[in-house]
Amino acid sequence: MEDQSINPDDLYEHYSFVAEKGQQPLRIDKYLMNFIENATRNKIQAAAKSGNIFVNDVPVKSNYKVKANDVIRVLFEHPPHEYLLVGEDIPIDIVYEDDDLLVVNKPAGMVVHPGHGNYSGTLINGLIFHFENLPKNSSDRPGLVHRIDKDTSGLLVVAKTEDAMNHLSNQFAEKTSEREYVALVWGNVDEEQGTVEGNIGRHPKNRLQNTVFEGDDAYKGKPAVTHYKVLERFGYVTLVSCRLETGRTHQIRVHMKHIGHTLFNDERYGGEKILKGTTFSKYKQFVENCFKILPRQALHAKTLGFEHPSTGKWMSFTSELPEDIQNCIAKWRDYAKHQSL
Known part of the structure; x- marks a missing residue:
C-alpha cells in the first residue's frame, strides 16, 4: 500500500499556536475550540481525522492531549481564504x-x-x-x-x-493621529477622567479575548494607553469618551473591563450580563430591552484626525452616534431621571 502520510511542507498553514508553560493536559479538539473563532468541535475533529492537525510536526487524532510547549499547527492543501x-x-x-x-x-x-x-x-x-x-x-x-x-x-x-x-x-x-471613541460602560465610573495603562496581549486561556498583563507577566503584552473622561452618568451605566494613544486589538474593551467597567452588551467580555443594578425583575426586563435595542457592544469610533499625507494639513472628521446607541442612551437617560425623583 502506498504511504498516505502528509508532508507538512506541502500544506498551507492556517493556524499556529504554542501551548503555554502552565498548560494542563487537554484534548486537542477542546483546546482548539478556545483558540479558533467560529470553529465547531465537529469541524476540528474532521480536520484531525483528515490528518490536518499537527503537533510538533506530527499529525495527531482529536483525542491527543495538548501539553505545555507543544507547537500546534492546522494545515490544509488550500491557502487561507x-x-x-x-x-x-x-x-x-x-x-x-x-x-x-x-x-x-x-x-x-x-x-x-x-x-x-x-x-x-x-x-x-x-x-x-x-x-x-x-x-x-x-x-x-x-x-x-x-x-x-x-x-x-x-x-x-x-x-x-x-x-x-x-x-x-x-x-x-508614532501616536500622532487622533482617535476618540464613545462607549457606554457598566457601573458608575469613579473619576471624571483618567488614564488606563497596561500591556495588552492574547488571553492565555481564551484566545478570542485579549487581557491586561501585569507584574511579572507584563512583558507578555504590548504597551497600551487609553485616556477616558465621563460624558454622562446614568447610575448603573456611564457614557464615556475614550481617546486612544495606542491601537491594540480590543483596547478600549479590555482596558475598561480591567478597571471594572466592561462595555455594555459586549458579549465577548461578559458585558451581555447584568453587571450592575437591582434584583427587581422590572429592572431586568428594562436591561433586556436595552440589549435588544443595541444588540452589540456600545462602542463607536466618533472622531478621527490625522495629517494629510500630501498637503501636511491637519484633517479631522466626526461621525454621529448611530441610532442603536442613541436609542439605548435615551432609555438609560429616562431610567436614571425616574430613579432620582
Whole structure:
C-alpha cells in the first residue's frame, strides 16, 4: 500500500499556536475550540481525522492531549481564504475622498477584512470592487491603515497610494493621529477622567479575548494607553469618551473591563450580563430591552484626525452616534431621571 502520510511542507498553514508553560493536559479538539473563532468541535475533529492537525510536526487524532510547549499547527492543501480576495459590490459610506485617501463610516456588523468565518461581505471586499490598485499594508491587506472591530461602528481612514499608506501608518505608529471613541460602560465610573495603562496581549486561556498583563507577566503584552473622561452618568451605566494613544486589538474593551467597567452588551467580555443594578425583575426586563435595542457592544469610533499625507494639513472628521446607541442612551437617560425623583 502506498504511504498516505502528509508532508507538512506541502500544506498551507492556517493556524499556529504554542501551548503555554502552565498548560494542563487537554484534548486537542477542546483546546482548539478556545483558540479558533467560529470553529465547531465537529469541524476540528474532521480536520484531525483528515490528518490536518499537527503537533510538533506530527499529525495527531482529536483525542491527543495538548501539553505545555507543544507547537500546534492546522494545515490544509488550500491557502487561507483571507488571501483569496474577491471584490464585491457592497455599499460603502464614504465621508471624504481625494486622490490619496478616503475616510469611511463603517456600520456595526461589517467585518473590516476577511478572516476565519468571514470571507465575504467585508469592507475590503467592497473596497477592492470600488477601487483599483489599493496599496497593501504590512499584513498584505489592501488600503487598510488601521481597523475597528466587527461590532464597533465609526470612522476609518483608507490609503489609496503607497505614499499615503506609509505616511498614515507612521502617524498611527508614532501616536500622532487622533482617535476618540464613545462607549457606554457598566457601573458608575469613579473619576471624571483618567488614564488606563497596561500591556495588552492574547488571553492565555481564551484566545478570542485579549487581557491586561501585569507584574511579572507584563512583558507578555504590548504597551497600551487609553485616556477616558465621563460624558454622562446614568447610575448603573456611564457614557464615556475614550481617546486612544495606542491601537491594540480590543483596547478600549479590555482596558475598561480591567478597571471594572466592561462595555455594555459586549458579549465577548461578559458585558451581555447584568453587571450592575437591582434584583427587581422590572429592572431586568428594562436591561433586556436595552440589549435588544443595541444588540452589540456600545462602542463607536466618533472622531478621527490625522495629517494629510500630501498637503501636511491637519484633517479631522466626526461621525454621529448611530441610532442603536442613541436609542439605548435615551432609555438609560429616562431610567436614571425616574430613579432620582
